[in-house]
Amino acid sequence: MAQIQPRKPRRRAVRYGVPVAVAGVAAATVGLVPALASTGDPDLPKITAEDLVAKVAASDVDQLSGTVRVKTDLGLPSLPGGSGGSGGFGGGAHGSGDGTEDRTEQPDAAPGKKLAELASGEHLLRFAADGPDRQRVSIMEDAAEYSLVHSGRDLWAYDSGSNAAWHAEAPEGAGPAGKHDGPAGPDAVTPQKAAKQLLKNLDSSTSVAVDGTAKVAGRDAYQLVVKPKGANDSTIESVRIAVDADKGLPLRFTVDPKKGGDPAIDVAYTKVDFGKPDASSFTFRPPKDAKVTEAKPHGDRPAPKGPGGLSGLELLGGSAGDWGKVATFDSGMPGGPGGGKSGGDERADELLDNFTDKVKGDFGTGRVFSTRLVNALMTEDGQVYVGAVTKEGLVKAADEHVGAE
DSSP states (O other): OOOOOOOOOOHHHHHHHHHHHHHHHHHHEEEEOOOOOBSOOOOOOOOOHHHHHHHHHHOOOOEEEEEEEEEEOOOOOOOTTSSSSSTTSTTOOEEOSSSSEETTSSOOOOHHHHHHGGGSEEEEEEEEEESTTEEEEEEEOSSOEEEEEEETTEEEEEETTTTEEEEEEOOTTSOOGGGOSSSOOGGGGOHHHHHHHHHTTOOTTEEEEEEEEEEETTEEEEEEEEEEOSSOOBOEEEEEEEEETTTOOEEEEEEEETTOSSOSEEEEEEEEEOSOOOGGGGOOOOOTTSEEEEOOOGGGOOOOOSOTTOOHHHHTTSSTTOTTOOEEEEOSOTTSGGGSSOSSOHHHHHHHHHHEEEEEETTEEEEEEEOSSOEEEEETTSEEEEESBOHHHHHHHHHHHHHHO
8 A cells, every 4th residue: 555654845735734645545445446236136155254255365366357436435525725635645746835736846656646536536447467466557537547557576657647657666576566665556456455454354353244145347246244343443334345256356345434324435346357468458668758757766765654564454444353453653743733723824723623623632632634434633743643443542542652652
């Protein structure tokens, strides 16, 4: 998953950076796992939840292509200067100093920014994979396309709208480029990665059941429902996974919040083909006039300050059995919004009062930014606690963190 890297943009951009960063985290929370069932539930042989979980674990499909629809409804507020999701997460657009974004300055196609945009609205993606070393995902837009291509040790990203490219190379012996320390590769959108992450540590704190069948992208599927049980601070009501009855491949992944309403995250294969994709899908060379950004070599990268190494599912409650998982990192903004006011900017103060709640505890004082699923607490000393947990759960995590120091 793309890491949250604290930035030092101009002053006003900093004031809104934490909520937007949370939007980016929420975008990656479940990887980009295909979901959404069509009508006409198939009549399939009975199967136990235990056997269906084992079927997912044993699935070895590594060649496929298809079209994926991503719908995200986190209840994010409308922030000035952006559509909620790109700035403040892995780079973002550059602030112009008046609360707007300047997309013409230093174009950069790094994955973090683009994947963060999936935190809001509906998006269409094309995905292809040929084994663990070759994957491609393209985000389709009205007049442009963003592609992330992994081939061997190389990871390329290209934004046709800005004619900007980004390139990273895995160090020798580090495995495929999709396992870079930092930016997410195309494998972040695979359904099996998210489902297996969720299912690998099932324990007594989790309820797992088979709940009927479904048709997904024309395929027969079983529906597996995973829920936290007992008293807990999780904001998740349930996770529903549609599992291909033949292949054992997860075709659906839907996250329902305890607040009710439509799913907070609903991602679906609308088409899927298990044939070998054309080799040209994984070949990329940037146009001659494109601006190319080279990622820093692995050995030269600074230690990540965000919740590096946490996959989206870990942030959404960890693997099943750790539904109260909270990521902690230093925002680099001591005395900022977590302390109460923004320093005299009335517009920023009004925004803070409108979409954050003041809280206090053994950790001191802070503000909680809430969505339907992922919440974040920023304390007066600049610490940020993020997770799919309630406000009370974040305060508890902050108190425990201070008590352990």
